[in-house]
Amino acid sequence: MSGSRLPRLVGLLSLLLAACALPFVLSNFRLFQFSQVYIYAIAILGLNMLTGYNGQFSLGHGAFYAIGAYVSAIMMDRWNIAYGWTLPVAGVLCLVVGFLFGLPALRLEGLYLALATFSLALAVPQILKYFEHWTGGSQGIVLSKPNAPFGLKLNPDQWLYFVTFAVLVLLFWLGANLLKGRIGRAIVAIRDNHIAAEAMGINTALYKSLVFGVSAAYTGVAGALSASVIAYVAPDSFNVFLSVTLLIGSVIGGLASISGAVFGALFIQFVPNWAQDISKAAPWAIFGVFLIGFMYLMPFGIAGGIRLLWIRATRSRVPQEGRSAVPTQAHTTT
Amino acid sequence: MPILSVHGVTVRFGGIIALDGVSFDIEPRQIVGLIGPNGAGKTTLFNCLSRLYIAAAGTVSFEGAPLLTQPAHRIAGLGIGRTFQNLALFPTQTVLQNVMVGAHCRTSSDFLSNALKLGWVAREEAACRAHAEELLDFLDLGLVAHHPAAGLPFATLKRVELARALASRPKLLLLDEPAGGLNHEEVGTLGALIQRIRTERGLTILLVEHHMSLVMQVSDKVVVLDFGRKIAEGTPAEVRRNPEVIKAYLGSEAA
Numbered sequence: 001m002s003g004s005r006l007p008r009l010v011g012l013l014s015l016l017l018a019a020c021a022l023p024f025v026l027s028n029f030r031l032f033q034f035s036q037v038y039i040y041a042i043a044i045l046g047l048n049m050l051t052g053y054n055g056q057f058s059l060g061h062g063a064f065y066a067i068g069a070y071v072s073a074i075m076m077d078r079w080n081i082a083y084g085w086t087l088p089v090a091g092v093l094c095l096v097v098g099f100l101f102g103l104p105a106l107r108l109e110g111l112y113l114a115l116a117t118f119s120l121a122l123a124v125p126q127i128l129k130y131f132e133h134w135t136g137g138s139q140g141i142v143l144s145k146p147n148a149p150f151g152l153k154l155n156p157d158q159w160l161y162f163v164t165f166a167v168l169v170l171l172f173w174l175g176a177n178l179l180k181g182r183i184g185r186a187i188v189a190i191r192d193n194h195i196a197a198e199a200m201g202i203n204t205a206l207y208k209s210l211v212f213g214v215s216a217a218y219t220g221v222a223g224a225l226s227a228s229v230i231a232y233v234a235p236d237s238f239n240v241f242l243s244v245t246l247l248i249g250s251v252i253g254g255l256a257s258i259s260g261a262v263f264g265a266l267f268i269q270f271v272p273n274w275a276q277d278i279s280k281a282a283p284w285a286i287f288g289v290f291l292i293g294f295m296y297l298m299p300f301g302i303a304g305g306i307r308l309l310w311i312r313a314t315r316s317r318v319p320q321e322g323r324s325a326v327p328t329q330a331h332t333t334t
Numbered sequence: 335m336p337i338l339s340v341h342g343v344t345v346r347f348g349g350i351i352a353l354d355g356v357s358f359d360i361e362p363r364q365i366v367g368l369i370g371p372n373g374a375g376k377t378t379l380f381n382c383l384s385r386l387y388i389a390a391a392g393t394v395s396f397e398g399a400p401l402l403t404q405p406a407h408r409i410a411g412l413g414i415g416r417t418f419q420n421l422a423l424f425p426t427q428t429v430l431q432n433v434m435v436g437a438h439c440r441t442s443s444d445f446l447s448n449a450l451k452l453g454w455v456a457r458e459e460a461a462c463r464a465h466a467e468e469l470l471d472f473l474d475l476g477l478v479a480h481h482p483a484a485g486l487p488f489a490t491l492k493r494v495e496l497a498r499a500l501a502s503r504p505k506l507l508l509l510d511e512p513a514g515g516l517n518h519e520e521v522g523t524l525g526a527l528i529q530r531i532r533t534e535r536g537l538t539i540l541l542v543e544h545h546m547s548l549v550m551q552v553s554d555k556v557v558v559l560d561f562g563r564k565i566a567e568g569t570p571a572e573v574r575r576n577p578e579v580i581k582a583y584l585g586s587e588a589a
């Protein structure tokens with residue numbers, strides 16, 4: 001175990017450094033794309049907690065993303081509140097909404113839960129249009145990007161990139177702590193065998209609702225960040241397609257995986273663009289081919305695939321260690 | 335005072351009466367065997383005590399307090415641990431993680447303190463892990479500690495379930511056919527292990543088993559069920575001589 005800790009730490013640190021160097025080598029547009037990747041990664045980590053780790057399906061996480069985005073946009077637009085304050089507010093609000101939605105959802109299993117969350121995703125854009133006075137209706141709300149504080153010599157895109165990245169690091173650290181400790185074990189135990197989990201003293205109903213809340217909070221913070229990074233919110237950017245996209249990112253990245261959230265985010269950010277480059281006429285057909293190809297090559301998601309490659313590479317060197325290193329988190333739920 | 339007192343417990347599934355007014359007591363630090371032919375209601379009684387099944391009638395008290403009003407997730411915390419006849423492990427989690435889940439009711443860190451990895455959470459986690467590792471050693475599971483539960487042999491998984499139950503530091507341990515998948519020699523070792531658990535850890539044990547030699551060897555008292563009714567109760571010697579018991583077993587063998 002401790003043998004794999006050092007390379008992992010070195011790897012993480014180099015990634016951290018590389019991410020901090022990006023703003024000084026990439027164009028503003030590319031930088032914007034990477035900010036979007038981080039935002040998706042946060043949202044997908046939230047979805048992974050719920051679907052991958054806890055086994056509750058959601059086809060409606062776009063709804064929480066939308067709530068987060070609008071809470072942030074309305075606070076900034078109406079009350080001139082700084083974007084930084086809108087993030088925790090969006091998170092807490094989505095935590096509460098997610099928890100409350102999770103309570104009745106306890107009665108629903110598998111596909112039925114997927115349908116219930118799907119209807120949430122269907123409803124939210126229309127609800128947003130209905131409260132036109134607050135949300136600007138179909139026109140949405142146009143925002144301005146914040147400038148870097150303390151006279152830092154960064155343009156808004158560079159600054160927002162750093163903000164987004166800092167939030168990502170914080171939320172991934174919190175999420176990893178949560179998932180690797182007592183609570184994370186209980187969350188997975190519920191997915192694996194909910195009756196045994198209950199018999200081991202886990203209040204499965206409460207935990208499932210809480211996981212729903214935390215998951216919604218992550219996705220809501222992601223939405224709130226997107227409001228600032230895109231500097232615009234409109235109901236139609238949060239339609240059902242967003243929910244499906246997040247689920248695709250979650251599955252392709254690796255359902256019960258923390259790093260998988262980043263891989264999934266890269267996929268949903270860049271692969272549609274590549275598909276567009278390959279064929280202007282039928283980009284979604286190309287996207288579909290990518291999707292099927294990835295699923296075929298890496299049935300446990302990109303994170304699972306990388307882990308398998310890693311095990312194969314290390315096993316040939318240290319034969320005894322590989323045996324215990326079978327990927328346990330790469331499993332999908334049944 | 336008995337540690338567990340079962341009184342007139344009845345469980346129905348549609349038309350089937352799985353348990354029919356069953357009553358018996360268990361004294362602290364006793365090993366009580368619960369036997370009976372297939373379908374007699376032994377597992378149903380366990381599920382009743384775990385609050386996974388609802389009793390249509392009857393009462394159960396554990397350490398003098400009513401048990402059947404408690405929700406299922408409180409039972410482990412009260413001090414009743416159990417294993418499952420057909421295994422109910424968490425297949426994607428490692429053996430060590432499975433055992434650590436067993437300690438859920440003895441640990442208390444919540445969502446927020448876990449996410450923030452506060453100092454006391456790390457200490458609690460380390461203590462929980464140390465206790466789990468000690469149990470793995472005790473049950474000879476050290477070699478598979480980091481192996482996922484899925485894919486291990488049945489008899490090994492039975493021991494993992496025992497370790498997981500012990501991790502909750504129970505006062506009363508319910509064992510549902512712990513000898514499943516064991517050969518003759520291993521059954522003998524298990525008998526000694528069950529007695530060790532009682533003497534070293536001071537536990538009370540309710541043991542469901544079809545291996546008569548094992549039950550008769552370790553039990554202070556044996557309760558016999560047949561078609562949901564208690565047909566005998568007494569020392570192993572008494573039960574072995576009981577004509578009703580002989581009839582129930584011969585009857586089921588003839589069928």
Ligand SMILES: Nc1ncnc2c1ncn2[C@@H]1O[C@H](COP(=O)(O)OP(=O)(O)OP(=O)(O)O)[C@@H](O)[C@H]1O
Nearest residue numbers: 347350352370371372373374375376377378379419
């Ligand atoms: N969930 C259930 N739904 C319907 N019937 C059930 C259920 N659980 C148990 N039964 C029925 O209750 C009766 C008692 O079953 P139980 O599993 O308690 O027997 P057992 O004594 O544990 O048998 P075995 O030695 O085969 O494990 C059986 O007739 C069984 O079919």
Ligand SMILES: [Mg+2]
Nearest residue numbers: 376377378419
């Ligand atoms: Mg049984």
